[in-house]
Amino acid sequence: MNRQKILIVEDDKDILELMAEFLQAKNYIVDTATNGVECIKKFKESEYDMIILDVMMPNLDGYTTCKIIRNTSNIPIIFLTALTDESDQIKGFELGCDDYITKPFSFNLLVKRVEAVLKRSQNENKNTSLDFEDMSLDLNTYTIKVQDRVVELTLKEFNILKELIEKYPQVITRETLLDSIWGYDYYGDSRIVDAHIKNIRKKIGLPYIKTVKGIGYTLEKLEN
Structure with a gap:
């Protein structure tokens, strides 16, 4: 079975490193970016199965980054953010995210959400x-x-x-x-x-x- 590739976008380098290590231990291929501009650049240059996207980032925030990506792709996107208001979550889903996880979060929960979104995406892609x-x-x-x-x-x-x-x-x-x-x-x-x-x-x-x-x-x- 091919290993799935995930792009994690997070400006907190400690959290970014921990997430990358945890997902790699679960047999995912992981690439990282620290802001929206870097995310867009990597997204255009490589193929990914999913993007895990922080919202509050310098240069280009997660909402704007998601909107740009959604203009050309239906790649699964999970928002990972400290913004917990219902209005923020609604905005994320309206922009086309597939799931929304608030900080602080459990790494085990993150993996389960990743698995669920990827499985749902694969089932949808069967009808090509x-x-x-x-x-x-x-x-x-x-x-x-x-x-x-x-x-x-x-x-x-x-x-x-x-x-x-x-x-x-x-x-x-x-x-x-x-x-x-x-x-x-x-x-x-x-x-x-x-x-x-x-x-x-x-x-x-x-x-x-x-x-x-x-x-x-x-x-x-x-x-x-």
């Missing part, structure tokens, strides 16, 4: 594609084929299409798409959804996406 008519979305590589033609979509466009396929034949409101794709902290114009839908339609070249006036969008199968 989503299909609708002549469209096929690869959930590992974030690529899409339409009638065997590779189509270039941005991450947000990909996730909108993924949401529509997963929820088919439901009608998805603009507000639901804003919350799930842009996040609860987005307060801009909902017409940004319409602009992305327009781009998706143009790129896939087939009229699969149907507008439900005054509500939102759904998918529609083509008549033979």
Whole structure:
């Protein structure tokens, strides 16, 4: 079995060293960073199975680091922080973390949380594609084929299409798409959804996406 690789990001070097030693003793490969900037650099240069991320760090805090990573990846992220307020934890989950552990913490508990999140992630990754008519979305590589033609979509466009396929034949409101794709902290114009839908339609070249006036969008199968 391949050993899983974890990136730990923590500005307290004593805690960082202890976590690294403990996880290495549990047969994980461990890499470390002491701030968000270093984390982003290492994340772009290497492949990891998980990131354990402190929140309060110099240069780039954990929340911002998570948001940057979530623009391109669904890698499992566990926040590890002294921030214990419910609002802080809610913010972490809204940004896309998979778990949230508050300090002080037990190393044995940390390992159990790591194991649970990695297991859940592996189970989710077993379903590696989503299909609708002549469209096929690869959930590992974030690529899409339409009638065997590779189509270039941005991450947000990909996730909108993924949401529509997963929820088919439901009608998805603009507000639901804003919350799930842009996040609860987005307060801009909902017409940004319409602009992305327009781009998706143009790129896939087939009229699969149907507008439900005054509500939102759904998918529609083509008549033979």
